[in-house]
Amino acid sequence: MADYAQEQEMEIEALLAILMDDIEEIDANESGLSTHNRCFLISLTPQDNDVDESISTPVKMGLIFSHTEKYPDEPPLLNVKSLRGIRLEDLTSLKEKLIQEASENLGMAMIYTLVTSAKEWLSETYGNDVGIEDTEENDAAKDEIIVPHGEPVTVESFIAWRERFEAELALERAKLMPDSALTSTKEKKLTGRQWFESGRHAVKGATAVAEGSEEEEEDIDFDDDFEDDEEDMLEHYLAERSEKSSEGSRK
Numbered sequence: 001m002a003d004y005a006q007e008q009e010m011e012i013e014a015l016l017a018i019l020m021d022d023i024e025e026i027d028a029n030e031s032g033l034s035t036h037n038r039c040f041l042i043s044l045t046p047q048d049n050d051v052d053e054s055i056s057t058p059v060k061m062g063l064i065f066s067h068t069e070k071y072p073d074e075p076p077l078l079n080v081k082s083l084r085g086i087r088l089e090d091l092t093s094l095k096e097k098l099i100q101e102a103s104e105n106l107g108m109a110m111i112y113t114l115v116t117s118a119k120e121w122l123s124e125t126y127g128n129d130v131g132i133e134d135t136e137e138n139d140a141a142k143d144e145i146i147v148p149h150g151e152p153v154t155v156e157s158f159i160a161w162r163e164r165f166e167a168e169l170a171l172e173r174a175k176l177m178p179d180s181a182l183t184s185t186k187e188k189k190l191t192g193r194q195w196f197e198s199g200r201h202a203v204k205g206a207t208a209v210a211e212g213s214e215e216e217e218e219d220i221d222f223d224d225d226f227e228d229d230e231e232d233m234l235e236h237y238l239a240e241r242s243e244k245s246s247e248g249s250r251k
Contacts, residue, residue: 008067011109012040018112031064032079039066042115043083046123059085059126063098063118065111072109075102080118085126094121 015023022043031039042063060083065076078098080091098114105113 004067004070004073007109008071011067011111012038014109015040015042015111019115026064028066031066032081033064033066033077035066035068035077037066037068039064044115044119044122046119046127059122061086061091061094061118061122063115065114072105072107075099075106076111078102078114090125094118097121 019042024041026039026041028036028039031041033039042065043060044063045060062081062083064079064081067076068074078095080095080098082088082091098118101114101117102110
């Protein structure tokens with residue numbers, strides 16, 4: 001007489017070792033099977049096991065099984081469910097296929113054989129869809145890639161660009177500056193004698209009296225000849241005063 005319970009336990013241990021995270025024990029009420037025995041759900045995808053399913057897998061199914069009392073001499077209880085993207089009519093077709101294969105493998109542990117068959121069916125039925133979606137994602141990623149255009153930058157081209165930029169910047173600044181700012185600095189400077197002869201000292205004095213403290217006195221920039229011209233300026237001033245005095249006496 002065969003020890004069904006021991007054989008079933010050995011098969012479950014082997015499945016746990018092989019499938020690892022892809023198999024889990026679930027409550028009998030969640031299995032959709034009419035049994036109180038232990039129930040297990042095996043997750044299947046069309047891809048290889050080393051592919052990140054959470055990112056690239058549009059479809060995923062669950063194969064649910066439970067051992068009967070005389071398994072493997074009688075077929076296990078089977079059910080299939082969609083975990084992601086499996087059509088109902090395809091699930092019905094797959095279940096019929098697995099029940100037929102189970103009846104053909106009586107007398108030996110068959111769950112892993114059924115898992116292999118279900119995965120092959122999933123790849124044949126939905127493998128092309130996965131390929132199409134992956135292609136679309138790759139095309140979308142290529143569209144998002146920005147390809148740089150233009151001449152590559154070298155040290156020589158950068159120096160030439162910088163010189164051209166600085167020249168253009170200087171030209172723009174010159175356009176914005178008033179004409180008086182563009183005249184030579186030397187042209188703005190007066191000798192002491194030139195300033196005195198121009199009469200600006202008298203005008204400046206009158207303006208200061210008229211306007212009071214509302215305006216500050218203009219700064220005059222004398223050049224280095226100012227000290228040398230002091231004597232000449234004094235002589236010119238005395239001569240001018242003398243002429244005015246003479247004219248006054250004649251009148």
